[in-house]
Amino acid sequence: xxFDSPSPEATAAAARALADCLDAGGLILALVxxxxxxxxxxxxxxxxxxxxxxxxxxxxxxVIASEYPTRSTATGCLAHVDLFRIAxxxxxxxxxxxxxxxxxxxxxxxxxxxxxxxxxxxxLELRIDRSADAARxxxxxxxxxxxxxxxxxxxxxxxxxxxxLGDPAGPARHSPP
Amino acid sequence: MLTLxxxxxxxxxxxxxxxxxxxxxxxxxxxxxxxHQPYGGVVxxxxxxxxxxxxxxxxxxALDEAGxxxxxxxxxxxxxxxxxxxxxxxxxxxxxxxxxxxxIPVVGVHHLEGHLASAELADPSLTPPYIGLVISGGHTAxxxxxxxxxxxxxxxxxxxxxxxxxDKVARVLGLPFPGGPAVSHAAESxxxxxxxxxxxxxxxxxxxxxxxxxxxxxxxxxxKRRAPLAETEVADIAASFEAAAIAPLVSRSRAALRAExxxxxxxxxxxxxxxxxxxxxxxxxxxxxxxxxxxxxxxCTDNAAMIxxxxxxxxxxxxxxxxxLNSFSRVPIGATPWTSSAPD
Numbered sequence: 369x370x371f372d373s374p375s376p377e378a379t380a381a382a383a384r385a386l387a388d389c390l391d392a393g394g395l396i397l398a399l400v401x402x403x404x405x406x407x408x409x410x411x412x413x414x415x416x417x418x419x420x421x422x423x424x425x426x427x428x429x430x431v432i433a434s435e436y437p438t439r440s441t442a443t444g445c446l447a448h449v450d451l452f453r454i455a456x457x458x459x460x461x462x463x464x465x466x467x468x469x470x471x472x473x474x475x476x477x478x479x480x481x482x483x484x485x486x487x488x489x490x491x492l493e494l495r496i497d498r499s500a501d502a503a504r505x506x507x508x509x510x511x512x513x514x515x516x517x518x519x520x521x522x523x524x525x526x527x528x529x530x531x532x533l534g535d536p537a538g539p540a541r542h543s544p545p
Numbered sequence: 546m547l548t549l550x551x552x553x554x555x556x557x558x559x560x561x562x563x564x565x566x567x568x569x570x571x572x573x574x575x576x577x578x579x580x581h582q583p584y585g586g587v588v589x590x591x592x593x594x595x596x597x598x599x600x601x602x603x604x605x606x607a608l609d610e611a612g613x614x615x616x617x618x619x620x621x622x623x624x625x626x627x628x629x630x631x632x633x634x635x636x637x638x639x640x641x642x643x644x645x646x647x648x649i650p651v652v653g654v655h656h657l658e659g660h661l662a663s664a665e666l667a668d669p670s671l672t673p674p675y676i677g678l679v680i681s682g683g684h685t686a687x688x689x690x691x692x693x694x695x696x697x698x699x700x701x702x703x704x705x706x707x708x709x710x711x712d713k714v715a716r717v718l719g720l721p722f723p724g725g726p727a728v729s730h731a732a733e734s735x736x737x738x739x740x741x742x743x744x745x746x747x748x749x750x751x752x753x754x755x756x757x758x759x760x761x762x763x764x765x766x767x768x769k770r771r772a773p774l775a776e777t778e779v780a781d782i783a784a785s786f787e788a789a790a791i792a793p794l795v796s797r798s799r800a801a802l803r804a805e806x807x808x809x810x811x812x813x814x815x816x817x818x819x820x821x822x823x824x825x826x827x828x829x830x831x832x833x834x835x836x837x838x839x840x841x842x843x844x845c846t847d848n849a850a851m852i853x854x855x856x857x858x859x860x861x862x863x864x865x866x867x868x869x870l871n872s873f874s875r876v877p878i879g880a881t882p883w884t885s886s887a888p889d
Contacts, residue, residue: 403713404761408704427705427757430555430683432629434875464631498765505765
């Protein structure tokens, strides 16, 4: 799956659309991309789609993991995790990471490529890259890949939803339930 | 009144004994890095965070240094959040168990209220109401400190904390951790006007901050130039970044003082060690006629004396929590969910 986003707003809109595609199975979302790619922007959009005030969602680099109760009845908590400061699986375990892996939870993991082995196999890997076009510093390219059956079902629904978004520059604002 | 403070919200384990909320009898910090190294609150080596092993030793050392036996304590204050939940729980569980054993109250303290209390510990002439600027690896926020009741949030970062921006820019520039002192050192020989980095929200009203766009702009600038960067390029980027990062802290502080009609501001947290911030805020303070207080570095970084001091204020007010007191990774001041629990 590939999605060309012209702006942070369009990236957030794509993330809100992903939230609408989730069900009781939850999702492990592995976010990969360079510094400033917009990983936190994406998670803020995902949070908004789950009925969480995006202004409450800040970078989790310092606290490693932040949990937000969702207003969505379909999924469990949103856990926003950041592996930027984590060097090993043992360190991650010491932060209480395993407690976050509850059924139905939505887990968004930034810098997931630092420790791919610690994440469950059935996950959606989303790579966010800056556009090669230097004249469009706000443009991003999103590449999604499902690594398991649950993630695959979500990705298929999301792909359809993104086609329905039409012009990604003018996202239809999703109102929380 | 003797209060034991326990703080384990991040990488350090700390314990302190404070008399009457003002006199620090002892303050111990178990840390991998030297206590006096600036930005000590931003330690990346989480492997060093072996709190469960050190908590009883650190508490015992703090009591011994204060010359206080456990039965003499009147209360225990412990950081309940925000911070790393796994770390917080170690200090919290220990504090609850000790209080239960001694039959004295335990009170959960907000980490940032602790930082703000550190300013009053350092300068007894500082009394509410005043403006508090909390800047560290995990926080960037402006508060109005009230004499009675919790501090009122005026504005905070919408994305990254300023200390986090320093750390991430240090990594992009190939400078060592912690990023604060490394970037500032590199910036000394650089030109702060070399690159016009964006200053997000500068034109907006209000007291919020944003550092994500600035961090991205620095990453793009480094990418554009291709590695390896010359030393002068690193210096210019570091200086220009530092200028762009510090400017909103100064302008927002000034605006908050004006809007609230106050003349005193306390700057706390690891980034309060930044020299550029100190000199610019002092300059603005002179021209505008307000006073800026910076606690000494050992009180700026994470410590338990500030938790004991803030906790003593709560205990004096009659606040205490039950053994169901819990920890939270993210929680605003004032809306502290742990305060709903009553003493058992």
